[in-house]
Amino acid sequence: MKPITLEENYPNVDFTRQELNILKLASEGLSNKEIGSKLCIEENTTKRHRQNIMRKVGIKGKSAMMKLLISLEM
Numbered sequence: 001m002k003p004i005t006l007e008e009n010y011p012n013v014d015f016t017r018q019e020l021n022i023l024k025l026a027s028e029g030l031s032n033k034e035i036g037s038k039l040c041i042e043e044n045t046t047k048r049h050r051q052n053i054m055r056k057v058g059i060k061g062k063s064a065m066m067k068l069l070i071s072l073e074m
Contacts, residue, residue, distance in 0.1 A: 006072070013056045022049045027069045 006015065006023070015023070018039070025035045032046040039046070054065055 010057055015053070015056065016049075019049050019053050019056075022046060023053060023069070023072065026050070026065075027072045 006013070006020075018041075021039060022035055025038060030038070032050070033043045036043040036046040050065065054060065057068065059065060059068060
C-alpha cells in the first residue's frame with residue numbers, strides 16, 4: 001500500500017492539533033491508554049478524538065481505522 005498524507009487524501013478536512021498528535025502516535029502502534037499517558041489526557045478522551053477523526057474522514061470500525069493508520073505517512 002502506497003503511503004498517503006492527510007493533506008493529499010483529506011484536503012478539506014480540518015484536523016485539530018490534538019487529533020494530528022493522536023493520529024501520529026496511533027500510527028506508531030500506541031494504544032489509546034499509551035497515547036493518553038503521553039499526551040496527559042484520559043483514555044476516554046483519546047477514544048473520543050479517534051471517533052471524531054473517523055467521522056471526519058468518513059470511516060467506520062476499527063479495521064477501517066487500522067487501514068488508515070497503516071497507510072499514513074506522518
